[in-house]
Amino acid sequence: xxxxxxxxxxxxxxxxxxxxxMSGTSLDxxxxxxxxxxxxxxxxxxxxxxxxxxQAERAVLHAALGRWSGPQVDAAARVVTEAHAxxxxxxxxVDVIGxxxxxxxxxxxxxxxxxxxxxxxxxxxxxxxxxxxxxxxxVAMGGEGAPLAPFFHFACARWxxxxxxxxxxxxxxxxxLTYVDPAYDCPEAPGALLAFDTGPANxxxxxxxxxxxxRPFDAEGAMAAQGQVETGAxxxxxxxxxxxxxxxxxxxxxxxxxxxxxxxALKDTDAVATLTAMCAAAVAQGMEHCPKPPERVLxxxxxxxxxxxxxxxxxxxDCPVAAVESVGLDGDMLEAQAFxxxxxxxxxxxxxxxxxxxxxxxxxxxxxxxxxxx
Numbered sequence: 001x002x003x004x005x006x007x008x009x010x011x012x013x014x015x016x017x018x019x020x021x022m023s024g025t026s027l028d029x030x031x032x033x034x035x036x037x038x039x040x041x042x043x044x045x046x047x048x049x050x051x052x053x054x055q056a057e058r059a060v061l062h063a064a065l066g067r068w069s070g071p072q073v074d075a076a077a078r079v080v081t082e083a084h085a086x087x088x089x090x091x092x093x094v095d096v097i098g099x100x101x102x103x104x105x106x107x108x109x110x111x112x113x114x115x116x117x118x119x120x121x122x123x124x125x126x127x128x129x130x131x132x133x134x135x136x137x138x139v140a141m142g143g144e145g146a147p148l149a150p151f152f153h154f155a156c157a158r159w160x161x162x163x164x165x166x167x168x169x170x171x172x173x174x175x176x177l178t179y180v181d182p183a184y185d186c187p188e189a190p191g192a193l194l195a196f197d198t199g200p201a202n203x204x205x206x207x208x209x210x211x212x213x214x215r216p217f218d219a220e221g222a223m224a225a226q227g228q229v230e231t232g233a234x235x236x237x238x239x240x241x242x243x244x245x246x247x248x249x250x251x252x253x254x255x256x257x258x259x260x261x262x263x264x265a266l267k268d269t270d271a272v273a274t275l276t277a278m279c280a281a282a283v284a285q286g287m288e289h290c291p292k293p294p295e296r297v298l299x300x301x302x303x304x305x306x307x308x309x310x311x312x313x314x315x316x317x318d319c320p321v322a323a324v325e326s327v328g329l330d331g332d333m334l335e336a337q338a339f340x341x342x343x344x345x346x347x348x349x350x351x352x353x354x355x356x357x358x359x360x361x362x363x364x365x366x367x368x369x370x371x372x373x374x
Contacts, residue, residue, distance in 0.1 A: 010322050014038040015044065015350055016095040019204040020340025021084055021197075021284035023102045023117075025173025025253040026202050026302055028216065032087050033333040034094060040186075048333045051087035052088050057101045058216075068114055077116035078102060084117060085125050090167030095353045096121035097122065098343030099132040106146065106252040112136070123370040131343035133368040138353045143360030145356050150178040150195040150357040151345065152338035153155075153204050154187035159351070160327040167287075167294045168324070169313075170335065172304025173203035175283055178292045178357075188354040188363040194291060195357040196247030199240075199282030200256045202302050205275045208260060218272055225271030233262040237278045243285045248359035279303065280312035287317060296320045300331040343367070 015038040022031045030053075035048025044276030045065035064076035064117065080102045088097060088273045099122055101115035135145035153168040157180045168178045177200040184192035202217065209215045209223070218224055237259060242249065259278060263271040285296075296319050303309050303325040313321045324331045342352050354363040 002247065007094065014344075015043060016035065016339035016344050016347075017035040017093060018096050018098055018344050019088065019091050019094040020098040020336040020338060020343065020346075021088060022100050022335040022339055023080060023084070024301075024333065024335065025103060025215060026206060026217075027053060027058050027173070028302070030069070030083050030087050031333055031336040032091065033336040034091065034201045035298070035337045036342040037155070037341050037344050039341065039348045039350050040155070042155050042341070045330070045337065047091060048088050048336070050332070051083055052084060057083065061102060064116075066105055066252070068105050068111060073104060073114075074114060076102065076333065077118065079091035080117035083122055084304070085122060088126055090121065090195045094128060095286060096343045096347060097128050097339075098341070099129045099130050100134060100339045101132060105252070106250065108139045108144050108250065108353060113249055113317065115149070119368065120370040123372045128371060129347075129371045131346045131367045131369050132365045134339070134342060134346075137229060137366035138358050138360050138364055141360050141362075141364050143353060143358035143364070144248055146250040147176040147178070147195050147357065148342065148353060149176075149335055149338040150180075150342045151192045151352055152334075153178040154180050154182070154193060155341060156174065156329060156334075157182040160329070164295045165290070165292045167290065167297045169198075169297050171201040171279065171299060171301040171309070172335070173201060173206070174251050175199055175201035175303070177283065177286050180292060180333050180361045181292070188351050189293040190356065192289070193354065194247060194289065196249045197251040197277065198286035199242065199251065199261060201279045204259045205279070208263070208271060208275060212268055219278065219360050223269055223272040224276040224308040226236045227267075227269030227271070230263065230266055230270060230274045230278040231272050233266075234277055234281060236262055239259065243282065247289050248355075248357060250358070275310070276306070276309050277312060280316050283313060283315040294319055296322065298324045298327060299329060299331070300321060300329070304331050324361055330356045334370065
């Protein structure tokens with residue numbers, strides 16, 4: 001399904017209508033969104049679309065999580081490519097597509113990072129240049145390869161007119177935090193950005209809901225609202241070494257698989273409430289790494305729709321917390337817009353990550369460009 005946006009096609013030098021696509025670790029579906037940008041400033045936002053994965057498709061993707069090769073990975077790649085082609089062909093008049101693909105495995109210091117989906121096939125099918133494989137160059141140069149949205153978050157802070165330091169908090173399958181100081185001239189400037197994965201977010205909650213109830217997520221936090229947090233399990237969770245590690249740092253979706261074990265003996269409502277509290281506590285721990293106290297935290301991703309989680313964050317953090325919609329941004333589409341923005345940066349030879357965002361040794365551009373056959 002696609003809904004109309006408000007961007008027109010620009011005529012400025014380097015300005016493009018870019019279509020970004022994102023399939024996140026929550027495995028819910030494909031987000032697609034148009035952004036009007038020159039890769040530096042945001043000039044406007046355009047149409048958006050969403051294509052949900054079927055239960056069968058989610059099962060194929062879930063079976064491939066944590067794998068680096070083999071028939072399960074090949075099957076997942078086909079699902080990802082076909083689902084993206086289906087939603088992206090509904091857009092017209094775009095100059096470039098930013099295709100993230102689906103992350104199946106992420107171990108930057110061990111084996112690298114793996115996002116499946118064929119950008120070259122999409123370029124051929126859709127007749128538009130496709131920028132993809134955004135993370136590999138960063139990892140090859142010693143970076144974490146994640147998170148990659150912070151450069152876009154810097155542009156968003158400028159777009160909303162932020163003056164002082166602030167944070168964007170993305171609560172998808174994994175939580176990640178971007179500290180932005182918009183006083184700097186560009187995102188790669190030392191001190192402009194600090195970004196890292198806070199810890200698990202929706203993934204363990206979704207997995208438990210699927211396992212116990214056959215439901216993909218805790219709608220509106222209804223299950224968590226009825227439960228009590230098991231503080232012993234929460235304390236064990238916060239003892240994990242990840243939280244003491246100095247950022248930048250990143251996680252794989254399954255790095256905290258033992259979270260389910262920690263709540264396995266709890267009744268349903270208490271288990272969901274405890275997993276939700278773990279997500280909020282991980283964010284609170286992460287906020288301690290911010291160079292300066294942020295003026296506010298803007299939340300994007302599915303977690304912002306969980307009122308129990310949002311209330312836990314409001315209680316835990318020392319600054320106002322609100323969904324990104326409060327400043328006119330689209331929390332469902334921010335990551336898709338980010339990869340449209342990054343695609344334009346790649347085409348213009350601009351960096352897409354820096355030491356403060358992924359720990360890479362120097363600012364680096366990533367991404368492979370596939371062009372349709374003439």
